């Protein structure tokens with residue numbers, strides 16, 4: 001009988017004009033050119049991929065990305081977030097070689113701009129990183145209704161099958 005385990009992760013970054021590495025907003029590897037603000041972060045500040053990496057680690061209680069890639073360590077400072085997800089996926093596999101991601105359910109909270117036109121590109125990045133099809137990646141966008149302007153947040157849950 002197949003057994004399953006869940007994973008969950010979150011991340012948030014502040015947004016500002018002209019701050020951060022390149023003052024860009026990048027979500028699941030997709031640049032959002034019409035965003036008036038960029039993420040304040042040492043890395044590319046990709047909240048969705050950071051939340052995804054933590055979700056993968058949480059499946060087998062393997063800690064979090066700060067444990068494996070401390071931002072204080074210069075070797076990880078400019079690490080591409082897609083690389084973080086790949087490395088964490090490998091860690092999960094080392095721990096449980098039969099583990100396969102079944103599906104992902106993610107939410108991005110951002111007041112502006114609207115992200116609908118980028119949904120499929122983001123789903124595709126996530127699907128490729130996890131070796132699943134785009135149809136297995138659910139991605140919801142929400143505003144904070146003005147409660148958290150200047151802020152981007154991601155929440156990711158996923159299901160893993162142990163075969």
Ligand code: C5P
Nearest residue numbers: 110111112113114115116141142143144
């Ligand atoms: O947060 P709220 O319920 O007001 O969002 C309404 C809709 O706007 C969402 O269901 C989603 O389709 C869209 N949205 C979006 N991009 C955002 C926030 C919301 O496309 N950054």
Ligand code: MG
Nearest residue numbers: 142143144145
């Ligand atoms: Mg609403």
